[in-house]
Amino acid sequence: MNDRSRELKPFVPAPDDDMIICRCEEITKGEIRKAVHDGMFTLTEIRRYLRTGMGLCQGQTCTKLVKGIVARELGVKPSELGSATGRAPMRPIEMKILANDGGGKK
């Protein structure tokens, strides 16, 4: 069980809080740290709340970085945090190409 009312160390602003971590969605380190203090304790919740890893690269660049920041804020090992779900398609694909799967000919 994961108790969401457990005490975290207080949020202290840091000089690198303006650093962009998720480049596709332009989410900063400070926003991620604050989200943890607002109760977002898993990578999936951070994603739903801030959109980290939901842009064009689908988190292929920032997932590891986000995980490290969240783990540090929670005071746990990064390996204790599960990962967010990977989703199809592997690369962005135009609608007109995706539509051309041979169906719809009736």
Next chain:
Amino acid sequence: MNADVIIVGGGIIGCAAAYNLAKDGVSVIVLEGSANIGNGGSVRNGGGVRQSGRDPRELPLIMYAIKNIWPNLSDLLDTNVEYHQQGNLRLGHSEKNKQILEGLTERAVKCDLDVRMITGDEAREINPYLSDAVTCASWCPTDGHANPLTATMGYYKAARRLGAHFISDEKIVELRKIKGRVCQAVSASGNIYEGSKIILAAGYESRYIASTVGVDIPMQPVLLETLVTEAVSPMFWQMLGTADADFYGHQTDHGSFVFGLNCGLEPYAKPGKPVSSSIASSAACRGIMRYFPSLEDIKVIRCWAGWMDSCADHVPVISPVEEAKGLILACGFSGHGFGISPAVGLVLSQMAQDKETVLDMHELRYDRFRP
């Protein structure tokens, strides 16, 4: 652990109920079975905040929410829920489609909803990206959409700030009665949570949990699939649907389009973890491009799937249970629970406090299924 009210299910319904209870000073524990808050239909829906096309039994809830809660929700929750109220277009391309839309419109007008039939040209005046394939539409100017992800997490954040106690990874497997009243929820790991009221809002799982106190709600899991595109400059803010129900969706604040899909095979999806099929997105792209040819070059970047708790008569059960006093059911939302969730959270908090509910809820009782 004890609280005045135990809520089983940390989706938007459970979080909204917890928010309203905590605001009234009621102590509340929310138990989420999965690792993540809002892991079911709450974050796996098309984001419609829509009155048109709804069952008349659900209309009072959505009309109340749109009038009284949605416009201020971002401020209430200190979270941008991206609410837009710029109308709903339901599109048609044939005489048969027109008859479907006229039937829906007639039913809604009887319930005092401002919705009307318009021509293809009138629809193109509202949304200039529509193709000539559209020959008719229904138009409800007070409908809209919002972001299910931030709305769900916003209710969670706000409820938590007000002192609601959330525990995830805590799957409830049994309810127990003491002296004839349902007052305990027991987790798979054996922890017992006790309260004078238990709200059961665990999606389809509610069926198994309710059965431990002899209550059964006729519902089935049905797959819902969605595709999300890359972000582009704002094009339009209406919520879209079709008479064929082959796709629905909108453009988000972020610029991406979110389109819900419907290829007809959803009730026959593989059980277990919800997985996007390989054919639904392609079928939906064909439907979307027929009405919006200019979207053909936009890139799909993500697909996802989720389970709906589809009730036998396609509206939810939101009701205290007489044979199991203390238990309040909130399940069977059938894929359209998101828009009404702010009103449902309010009504549930009133039920749990034995107050009169702000809306008459008798049409959504648990004992309506007797033939």
